[in-house]
Amino acid sequence: MSKPSLSELLNSDEFTQRHIGPNESEQAEMLEHIHFKSLDELSNEILPSDIQFSNDLEITAPNTEADALKELKAIASKNKVFKSYIGMGYHETTVPNVILRNVLENPGWYTAYTPYQPEIAQGRLEALLNYQQMVIDLTGMEMANASLLDEATAAAEAMAMAKRVVKKNKSEVFFVDSSCLPQTIDVVKTRASAFGFEVVVDKAENVADYDIFGALFQYPNMDGSVLNIKELIEKTHSLNAIAAVATDLLALTLLEAPGTFGADIVLGSAQRFGVPMGYGGPHAAFFATRDQFKRAIPGRIIGVSIDSRGKQALRMALQTREQHIRREKANSNICTAQVLLANMAVFYAIYHGPKGLSRIAQRVNRYTSLLAEVLTTHGVKLSTESYFDTLTFQVENTANVISRAEANGYNLRVDSSGTLGLSCHEKTSLHDVKNLASIILGFEVEADFTALDANLTASIPEELTRKTEFLTHSVFNSHHSETEMLRYLRKLESRDLALNHSMISLGSCTMKLNATAEMIPVTWPEFGEIHPFAPQEQVLGYKELLVDLDTKLRAITGFDAISLQPNSGAQGEYAGLLAISKYHESRGEGHRNICLIPQSAHGTNPASAQMASMKVVVTKCDDQGNVDINDLKTKAEQAGENLSCLMITYPSTHGVYESGIKQICNIVHEHGGQVYMDGANLNAQVGLTRPADIGADVSHMNLHKTFAIPHGGGGPGMGPIGVKSHLAPFLSSHPVIPVDNVPNDNGAVSAAPYGSASILPISWMYIHMLGYSGLKKSTQVALLNANYLALRLKGHFPILYSGPKGLVAHECIIDLRPLKAETGITEVDIAKRLMDYGFHAPTMSFPVAGTFMVEPTESEPKSEIDRFADAMIAIRQEIEAIRKGELDSKDNPLTNAPHTMTDIIEGDWKRSYSRELAAFPTKEVKAFKFWPFVNRIDDVYGDRNLICTCPTMEAYEE
Amino acid sequence: MNSAQLILTVMAEDQPGIVDKVSKAVVSSGGNWLESNMSRLAGKFTGIVSIECPQEKVTDVKQSLALLSNTGIRVLIDESTSQAIEPGQLINLYITSNDRPGIVSEVSSALASVGANVLSLHTECSSAAMSAGFIFEAKITSEVPLDFDVSILTDVLEKLSDDLIVDIVE
Numbered sequence A: 001m002s003k004p005s006l007s008e009l010l011n012s013d014e015f016t017q018r019h020i021g022p023n024e025s026e027q028a029e030m031l032e033h034i035h036f037k038s039l040d041e042l043s044n045e046i047l048p049s050d051i052q053f054s055n056d057l058e059i060t061a062p063n064t065e066a067d068a069l070k071e072l073k074a075i076a077s078k079n080k081v082f083k084s085y086i087g088m089g090y091h092e093t094t095v096p097n098v099i100l101r102n103v104l105e106n107p108g109w110y111t112a113y114t115p116y117q118p119e120i121a122q123g124r125l126e127a128l129l130n131y132q133q134m135v136i137d138l139t140g141m142e143m144a145n146a147s148l149l150d151e152a153t154a155a156a157e158a159m160a161m162a163k164r165v166v167k168k169n170k171s172e173v174f175f176v177d178s179s180c181l182p183q184t185i186d187v188v189k190t191r192a193s194a195f196g197f198e199v200v201v202d203k204a205e206n207v208a209d210y211d212i213f214g215a216l217f218q219y220p221n222m223d224g225s226v227l228n229i230k231e232l233i234e235k236t237h238s239l240n241a242i243a244a245v246a247t248d249l250l251a252l253t254l255l256e257a258p259g260t261f262g263a264d265i266v267l268g269s270a271q272r273f274g275v276p277m278g279y280g281g282p283h284a285a286f287f288a289t290r291d292q293f294k295r296a297i298p299g300r301i302i303g304v305s306i307d308s309r310g311k312q313a314l315r316m317a318l319q320t321r322e323q324h325i326r327r328e329k330a331n332s333n334i335c336t337a338q339v340l341l342a343n344m345a346v347f348y349a350i351y352h353g354p355k356g357l358s359r360i361a362q363r364v365n366r367y368t369s370l371l372a373e374v375l376t377t378h379g380v381k382l383s384t385e386s387y388f389d390t391l392t393f394q395v396e397n398t399a400n401v402i403s404r405a406e407a408n409g410y411n412l413r414v415d416s417s418g419t420l421g422l423s424c425h426e427k428t429s430l431h432d433v434k435n436l437a438s439i440i441l442g443f444e445v446e447a448d449f450t451a452l453d454a455n456l457t458a459s460i461p462e463e464l465t466r467k468t469e470f471l472t473h474s475v476f477n478s479h480h481s482e483t484e485m486l487r488y489l490r491k492l493e494s495r496d497l498a499l500n501h502s503m504i505s506l507g508s509c510t511m512k513l514n515a516t517a518e519m520i521p522v523t524w525p526e527f528g529e530i531h532p533f534a535p536q537e538q539v540l541g542y543k544e545l546l547v548d549l550d551t552k553l554r555a556i557t558g559f560d561a562i563s564l565q566p567n568s569g570a571q572g573e574y575a576g577l578l579a580i581s582k583y584h585e586s587r588g589e590g591h592r593n594i595c596l597i598p599q600s601a602h603g604t605n606p607a608s609a610q611m612a613s614m615k616v617v618v619t620k621c622d623d624q625g626n627v628d629i630n631d632l633k634t635k636a637e638q639a640g641e642n643l644s645c646l647m648i649t650y651p652s653t654h655g656v657y658e659s660g661i662k663q664i665c666n667i668v669h670e671h672g673g674q675v676y677m678d679g680a681n682l683n684a685q686v687g688l689t690r691p692a693d694i695g696a697d698v699s700h701m702n703l704h705k706t707f708a709i710p711h712g713g714g715g716p717g718m719g720p721i722g723v724k725s726h727l728a729p730f731l732s733s734h735p736v737i738p739v740d741n742v743p744n745d746n747g748a749v750s751a752a753p754y755g756s757a758s759i760l761p762i763s764w765m766y767i768h769m770l771g772y773s774g775l776k777k778s779t780q781v782a783l784l785n786a787n788y789l790a791l792r793l794k795g796h797f798p799i800l801y802s803g804p805k806g807l808v809a810h811e812c813i814i815d816l817r818p819l820k821a822e823t824g825i826t827e828v829d830i831a832k833r834l835m836d837y838g839f840h841a842p843t844m845s846f847p848v849a850g851t852f853m854v855e856p857t858e859s860e861p862k863s864e865i866d867r868f869a870d871a872m873i874a875i876r877q878e879i880e881a882i883r884k885g886e887l888d889s890k891d892n893p894l895t896n897a898p899h900t901m902t903d904i905i906e907g908d909w910k911r912s913y914s915r916e917l918a919a920f921p922t923k924e925v926k927a928f929k930f931w932p933f934v935n936r937i938d939d940v941y942g943d944r945n946l947i948c949t950c951p952t953m954e955a956y957e958e
Numbered sequence B: 001m002n003s004a005q006l007i008l009t010v011m012a013e014d015q016p017g018i019v020d021k022v023s024k025a026v027v028s029s030g031g032n033w034l035e036s037n038m039s040r041l042a043g044k045f046t047g048i049v050s051i052e053c054p055q056e057k058v059t060d061v062k063q064s065l066a067l068l069s070n071t072g073i074r075v076l077i078d079e080s081t082s083q084a085i086e087p088g089q090l091i092n093l094y095i096t097s098n099d100r101p102g103i104v105s106e107v108s109s110a111l112a113s114v115g116a117n118v119l120s121l122h123t124e125c126s127s128a129a130m131s132a133g134f135i136f137e138a139k140i141t142s143e144v145p146l147d148f149d150v151s152i153l154t155d156v157l158e159k160l161s162d163d164l165i166v167d168i169v170e
């Protein structure tokens, strides 16, 4: 054996080999199968030559997991974890350990996708239904969605929804209580200006002075005061306007529900229910409303339906409201939401139960009251009479108080007028109360807290004290021992198919490996326990991380500036379109408002364009699925000086590198338009080409696709945008924390300045472990895997589109329409049958109805791709048997799929095929079976009889 | 002569000769075929037909159509209550809902029940992006009296099911 070199022994590109599925010899074998000699030859052949990027970027060399973690730890340790009393919508909370380990740190929960295949997603669907029930109970409303991106965007959605539902009220003015959180006010203003609404910000009590279509109040408000929202809601209703209330779930355990007082929309953040602050996110926002407004509600709603055996089954309801179906008519552009975090929040509620939550809330309130008592005894005058957890007051020397606080490891908040504020939270102790009192008063406070406690008066007005019950459902009252909690989590997890079971080849969604080493830093306290508005000198670690990521992303994409604020791809689209509009406006071309969108675009594109008040003009695709350049030319000409932009996905949503892309960009630029590139497929560009070089002016990057952030069962995500320099002055700003190089009045799109900052370490780890060589290789192997899979399936199913050389990009479309026409077997039958084979179906009917779009990603090994291809081919043979009449056209393994354990144990098996074929069609499945928990679900039934709350426990057991 | 207008919704497993059978049943019992719109939706044959017949023949026509169920053709019959229509306003409606058998009939009956006259009805059913459930979309131009409160159309249609969404297109 020859002696290996030291560097070989060091094996610094170890991670590349682990991230990429096929090993070197398998890659060679697969290359040979598709008649190529090397990865370079393959990618050179597939990509149009005029866009290939041949420079080697010196962004980073590969690092081992241990080295990258060590480097990141050094960065993280530059963050200082202070005790946070800043409040403003973000509070310290204790993540119950059983949830931390079994949900947040568990790939069974974090690697799942949005539950579009409900038969194999009953676990997280049940969790989300519980979440809706929790929100409904605490807010006192009739229905709730399963999460939005953050409180501020939820408020903006409330405004948009108010305008949709308010009848016979022609006002274009929305009222915002001036004591709402500043980031909420800013995000609402940004959204309003795009819609052309006027926002008036004034004291809540003045609401009736305006002619408005809706109003937003904060309960309790920014000053800490618990306003009488009953009166405010009544005043708003007297104007024939919609009343929205932003609130706090913990406070609602002590405060009467806004629904009781007639609120129309209730929203807020679920962060303090056991989700770390994470320097701004990710967290779930909640949103609840009246039943009568169900069609107007944005976001996903989980509903109860039945399966083909009549058993209760859950699935996403009322999808006819959403962007993937309604496009520019959709209620909102929301796609990736915050499922993982919504689930953590509801598990926190299940873990503590109604009594436990009330106890925490009362404790928080009691400590606040004790502190208030000590302060007022010593002459401090509080700004408000009522409060839940927040006190605001003036002191003589604010700077002294702040510096004493910092010296003792506490963060308070101070507003521009010098008013001090603090919010107590779940982690506050009596010791903290004493420390805070001493810090504020400037001397060592001695107080007999037991005596004080005995004499405290209520800080919440009697008429606003909670009287209605909440969380009475048994799910919230039966998992209070850790053993029960652990098993409940495990029970739900076992019903869901995630990446830790098998490949999820969802085209466009990019379900690549979410490596453990990438996930580990997420739960480091140096990242998790930082308030988004913490003083800048405490977040030097985050700053370094952000700057480094910014530098790397700019190099990878070729853009001049990056905004790390958007919390999803769709929000990136919205932020990018706003930048384009502002740019046009700055040049006196504010009339440019036509947005060209090819037929094949993702539903979020037209939905985002609508939110930016653009007029959508759809352009055609040719027979190859490419943008029809002549049609584009015509439409660009017709738009003329009203052309704002084109939104285009590259490689196309059809999985092809269109060779005309440069020409397409040129046409748009010639007519004075901008090019928005949807970066959902950036994973097919990294290292091989760059959006900015191709001609894009702005593009989002779904870090939860290309850069390894897990999908969490439907969120979190991050959708930063890259822009060329001319758009840089128009990126999102933030009202509390100024964003570098961005004018302060641009407006925010998210509540936090850097979106969901605490998941950025995942992408940082991904980039640093792979290094540039590994990033590039990942892209190339993604192409290899897709082309290998396409070739394996080709003789059995038509592959819809390919480039001029017969090759696909990183994903391919399998056409199932001919089979359906011939045999009546539908794409849904095939998708459900794949479950029997242990697979999640590929993306269905996008971008072409009646097809599958398959994207294996670089992370899937050859063996798994073969297993998937074998399953598809076996299913194809089953269909063939139906065609030939060997299997019955109604009673066959496809139309009856998926098969559950209930099917198989049926005493009297009457079907025309065997039990073995039904449930154990291959030997791999025999060795490792995933059982769908329910039979095929009836969507139509559930939507006719909409139920979005938890059924009784007995119903679950039936 | 006093004549009645009936709206038929025809549903059947797709098979040759459906239109022929239905029209024979109408004509042979004294009815007159006015207008129709047929298509195959989700593997089923669906059609709406408006026919006219003398008031005293209504029972005959209904019986004759009911007999078709022996051949697997179901026909729902609605009597149009609208009077001779005064010149009115044209309303464009856009409907999105889950597809389900009989949806066209439900929609057309709902419109008829508030006296909205359907001038054109264009429907489509396709597999929805992502979930692949079948989605029904309809573009309807309907005529209503000038003083008609348009929100009534939305209300009556949205009562059909929770997933059905109506847009009034300007």
Ligand SMILES: Cc1ncc(COP(=O)(O)O)c(C=O)c1O
Pocket: A334, A335, A336, A508, A509, A568, A569, A570, A571, A602, A604, A605, A649, A653, A678, A680, A681, A702, A717, A719
């Ligand atoms: C092509 C395309 N565009 C946009 C999006 C929206 O991204 P997000 O889900 O992050 O909002 C997606 C994701 O599903 C997509 O596939």
